[in-house]
Amino acid sequence: MDLDIVALSRMQFALTALYHFLFVPLTIGLSVLIAIMETVYVMTGRTVWRDMTKFWGVLFGINFAMGVATGIVMEFQFGMNWSYYSHYVGDVFGAPLAIEGLMAFFMEATFVGLFFFGWDKLSKVKHLFVTWCVAIATNFSALWILIANAWMQNPVGAQFNPQTMRMEVTDFFAVLTNPVAQAKFVHTASAGYVVAAVFVLGVSAWYVLKGRHLQLARRSMTVAASFGLAASLSVVVLGDESGYLSTEHQKMKLAAIEAMWKTEPAPAAFTAFGFPDQEARETHFAVHIPWVMGLIGTRSLTTEVSGIDELVHRAELNIRIGISAYDALQKIREARSTDAVPESARTIFEANGHALGYALLLKRYVDDPRKATADQIAQAAIDTVPPVWPLYWSFRLMVGLGMFFIVLTASFFVLSARRRLDAHPWLLKVAVLAIPLPWIAAECGWFVAEFGRQPWVIEGVLPTAVAVSSLGAQTVLPTIAAFVAIYTVLMVIELRLMLKAIRKGPQAHEVPPGDLRPDETRSADPGLAFTGRWANRSLQ
Template sequence: MISTELVDLSRWQFALTSMYHFIFVPLTLGLSFMLVVMEACYVVTGKEVYKDMTKFWGKLFGVNFALGVATGITMEFQFGTNWAYYSHYVGDIFGAPLAIEGLMAFFLESTFIGLFFFGWKRLKKSTHLIVTIFMALGSNLSALWILIANAWMQYPIGSEFNFETMRMEMTNFFDVILSPWAQAKFGHTISAGYMTGALFVLAISAWYMLKGRDLEFAKRSFRVAAAFGLVVSVFTIHLGDESGYLVAKDQPAKMAAMEAAWETAPAPAPMTVFGFPDEENQITRANVEIPWLFGIIATRSLDTPIPGIKDLIEQNTKRIENGIVAMQTLSSLRKDPTNTELRNRFEQVKDDLGYGMLLRKYTDDPSRATPEMISQAAQDTIPGVNIMFWSFRAMVGCGIALLLIFAFSLYYSAKDLIVSRRWLLKASFFALPLPWIACELGWMVAEYGRQPWSIYEILPVHLSTSTLSVASVTGSLIGFVLLYSALLVVEMWLMVKLVKTGPSFLGTGRYFFEQNRMSDKE
């Protein structure tokens, strides 16, 4: 039997490192293209304030990028240390985009970051702008290849199981990289990162205006962030809608959990705006619904039903039973690989092989699984409803709040009234955590919603771990918590120090602390 404690600890460790890493990723993505916009304004207008903006926000970008790299490297090592069977089973497919990311995107990004910081006095204005563009492209290409790998975990296309090697093997590389899941996940993730970068600049600029500091610098930064943020907010919502459509089509259990849809409602299904899911009794209490909306958004039609949790459990029970047959047939085929009849029989049931593997959580021999074990494994195919239900709604709520903040900010900034709208400046500043909360909740919905699979319908999580001791994983988990906590303190200290100093650290003589020092001398 597989140690449930070991699996849970390994999951906690990877969840901790990945969610900590994603504190830095969206800000890196967002600031990278905002720097392009700011420097383009400098090249076109020749105004020094835009150059100062690029240098100042670029400094914050650099600190954030360094921590993102440090935390991202440990994640990839965990596939070999904590998830060795996962790496063995799907490494031929999953490893390819990660290798390309390291060889192409990361080196591109790192090279041009160096040129960005040290090339101001050595490169022409237009040449330095090209450097900044390539730096931003490198950041986004890194995200692209990582998200392609993650999208394959959600929708394992372009591969098939080889019974001779007992591994998943790639059949079409272009199917993997051009997967609709990869496109939707990349678009939605980077646009959410752009929102994060925009809100970061907006909030800090608002703080400067509230303090009456560096007003010209802050007003221009605020205006760029508001315009950029409003545009990408619209794209984020649209691409989130596209992701939801794919979930409804390819991962019905995740969608049912997000909506706490216990029963299969007549098409088009209503959307539950608010309610209190009761998982024990499989009912949502005090629910507020909008008729038809769920069906229209999730299926793009008026007549396509969306299966509820109870029907999905029943369907998955049958797939688990077929999976038992698939495992028995596979065992026989391994002993007699030239038997054509066994091959044909396995081809008929191999799509349910992963469902049979779910029983390995409860018994070493799935062929002897009891009805109770099969029933429990079928229940496992539905992720936790309360976590999914509330995570999704909190994420959407944060997104709507950010959209409104960007819209009001752009309007009053364009009217040159923003300094007098202190309520909006305060709202912008206190909204600073919202994009990070939305991003982390988005990953919660995506990854927790894939449970109990590490590769959707292919490989269960409880079969993916390494053969480590509970003590070793516990020790490394504690080590990561202590190390990452220390790194976070250092990063926050550096960022706060730079923000408090503001553009005065550029040494141009045009900003708050420099002017105060000059006044004191006079």
């Protein structure tokens, strides 16, 4: 990719989004986990659950603050680097972002303050209400962001106005109920729950290995294992729904993820493994699983899944249709008033306006799409194919990690039911080492969703290449360097704060005997003492 203004603007937004998304999933998941823990505290009155809520709440607060700091910059980039995008779709895209800021974020910030400073000022039930409001607002904030993002994947409820040269809302309810938004929200939220569950599981496993804070660690592991297993299973189910919707709304993305070059007879096979070769347009050493792709992508055995070559041919046809729409649009713009618009131009645009975005793909090669050559049209059609290799492997890494999380959380769920969480020190070590893996899976999921949409910033409506601001590379490069430096410093600060809080652990105080489980009634359990001594030796 040449380092032109488009590439640099994409790189800047990708870097800031990747940094920001390091904090978002943990915030989403921890908010619900601490609400569950405090609910148990209010129901049982056992102080160990209050201590769990406070301890994990501190880690939530650190992560929440960093998420806010990194998220604010992203919204400014729409005006700085993507000004034409903001002008073109601001009427649609701006509404969910504004609602998120006015409703969800303000609500979230208010109740986060009450959560931390209201322990001694609110009753148990009132403070529990505050904690659940934090969890609801955190997830509510993600909902509005994903409604905006889903509209970029599947632009519904809006129509292009040739007089204003902008997309305008025609049905805001359709924007809110976008099926892609629904699937993306529940899938992303579930992924956040997995991130938090594995994080809590890993930190608690470390405590057990060290022989510290065992009452808190065991209960935290029990909650995390149960919550994480349910979330991991739901991610798989909801991911299947996302695949089905991609077949309807983003066929090229699905074909690229599967490296499916040719349209296969129904039901299509799933390529479990292989080495995609985009130049040769084939997948070497491919291992296929019959029928699976047809079932995932179409929910039937009779519907075929379109291949890349066929979709490129359709794109070329859409480009030619879009050229006629572009020509009609220019005639409409040349008219001084609506009454002066030629009826033929209006009719042609109404019939072909849906393909206008495809004509704009030619802007990369020629200023006036009507003057494009046959070779340029063919090349623009090929440009609708995103890079296959990174999408193919990112998707498979994400799926493989998802399967691992199911096995990991299920193992600890069984051990928790048997009261044998410390029975296998090697498994506790695996849980500690697995802490960063959910973030890798989440980033892979974001990459597949956003990179797979290229070359569109709005699917089928606005190409990325024409959505950027009129800036020079010398303007964007320093900001990329500055953002990377600042965000790296923030991430280092967060890691230091998190590690310091984890090493310190919860506030130490005597646990009432009634709060202990039957297997914790002896203060000096030989097995736990042995586990602690073994952990200290092995980690030194």
